[in-house]
Every structure is written in C-alpha cells, then in structure tokens.
Amino acid sequence: MTKTQTAYGGQAVIEGVMMGGKYTTISAVRQKDRSIAFYECPKKNNSLLSFFKKIPFIRGLVAILEASAIGTRHLNFASEAYDGNSDGQADQEEKKPGRLGAMLGFAAIGILSFLFAKFVFTLIPAIAAELFKPIVRGDTAQVLLEGFFKILLLVGYVYLISLTPMMKRLFQYHGAEHKVINTFESGKELTVENVKKHSRFHYRCGSSFILFTAIISILLYLFVPTDPLWLRLVSRILLIPLDLGLAYEWLRFTNKVRRIPVLRWLGYPGLWVQILTTKEPNDDQIEVGIRAFEKMRASEAAIEKNKGMLVQQVL
Secondary structure (H helix, E strand, O other), rough: OOOOOOOOOEEEEEEEEEEEEOOOOEEEEOOOOOOEEEEEOOOOOHHHHHOOOOOOOOHHHHHHHHHHHHHHHHHHOOOOHHHHOOOOOOOOOOOOOOHHHHHHHHHHHHHHHHHHHHHHHHHHHHHHHHOOOOOOOOOHHHHHHHHHHHHHHHHHHHHHOOOOOOHHHHHHHHHHHHHHHHHHHHOOOOOOHHHHHHOOOOOOOOHHHHHHHHHHHHHHHHOEEEEEEEHHHHHHHOHHHHHHHHHHEEEHHHHHHHOOOOHHHHHHHHHHHHHHHOOOOOOHHHHHHHHHHHHHHHHHHHHHHHHHHHHHHHH
C-alpha cells in the first residue's frame, strides 16, 4: 500500500457490507431473492469538520462520531433492503439518501447510541471495582481492577452476542470486508478465490479501536483519584474524549508500523479481539463485499474525474 493511496474502510451491515472511501460510502446488501441492492451515502464536504480532522487527538473523536452517523444510515437501509422494503433496484441503481430530516435523525441515533454504549462500558466497571474496595485497596489496585472489569465486560459481551445466528452472519460479513480490503492492499485481483486466501483481520478495524480505548483508559485513570465515587464517575466521563482521541492515534500508528517486524506486535491486542468480531465468510458473502468495494471505487473515480473537470474549467 503506497503512502498516497486512500486508506479504505467499512463495516458489516445486515446481510451486506458497507465500504467507504475518501468521498463516499456504499453498501451492498444481499436480498432474500438473492439479488444485490446498493445504497450510496456521499460524505459531506464540511470545511469545519475537515479542519478538525487534521488536528491530532481531536480528529479521532470527529471521525468516530461521523462514522457512527453514517453507519446508522447504512444499517437502516440494509434492514429495509433485506426485508424487501427498499425501493432501490438490485444490481442497477443505488438507493439515494432520503429527506434531510430523516438523515439528521439517523445521524443523531448513531451518535447517541455510540455515546450511550461508551458511557455504559465506562461506568459499570468503575462501580463494580468500587464494590471491591474493602478487599482491593489503593488507587492503583482499584484502577487495575476497574480495567480488568472493563476488558472482561467488553470481551464477554462480544463473545455472548457472537453466539447468536444473526450476529454470527454479521461477523462473517465483517470478515468479508477485511478480506476484500486486504486483497486490494496486497495488489491482487478482487476475485472470490483471491479474497478467500487473505486474512480476516485488519489493523484499522473498529474492534481494535474499541479495545485500545479500554487499555488506554487504564493508563489515564492512574492520574485521577478513585475516591469519592461521584468524583471517580465524573472523571471517567470527562476523560472519554481524550481516551477516544488517544486510541484513534494509537490505531493509526499501529497501522503504519504493521509491516515492521519488531513493531507490528503493538497492534496484536486489537487483532486478537477480532477473533471474536470476525468470522470466515462464505463465497456469497465475499461476492457482496467485492461488489460493494468495486462500486465504491467506481463512484470515487467518477467524483475525482468531476473534480478534475471543474479545476480545468476554473483555470
């Protein structure tokens, strides 16, 4: 992967895959009649957001909130498409974004859902550790116990939901997403056979990011008191933006050094959690991932071409 090449990403959706590039995001969803429906959600060109995305530690928070907003819209489309309620034409045209009010509603739901989950996984471990204060005393011991509970809660939750058939299929599509991107970054042609040979793990995965927030929070909590309880809980909430920002920068760093033998192990904890959040996809699921990626790349190329034509007209 060259330095100038776009770092593509994505996520699994219900019976499909969303792929994202520099300018747009596209989902491909396998419908019940075996056809594939597409949905495109272009990224908004907001100068203020673009400015914040260039600032280290702040850009992580902006990127995560933006991804949560966009991801919710794709998940909503996937649910409708799979149930046969989509008005998009499979394999022919992508579903266009709905009205402004609906888009803002999905964005708000995505952001609030992410923040709610973050609060839950932050406050419950703190309260649990507090209950053991008569046995485990001292700020450092309490922080380590709290960190243990946080990682245990996170891994345990992911493991339990991975046992359900619906989440298992979602994690298979997650694996397909990673395999397609790994195949592209290796320079291989995107065929089902080529994609099957590549890893279902990737250093830029959101699962890695979430685990890194848990690990980094342990280090941050060493600098704030654990007593009284109200101060402990408030400090944890106030540290969430910093925790997210540091975890995002660490994720970027581990991705940059992933090809350096001595340093690639820094991202291994994130890859280990992907054992739970990704599963090996079947051929049909890989095909959906390929279709989403190829359509996204085609749309990105068209946008680039249009931008080039506008520049020529101005000159």
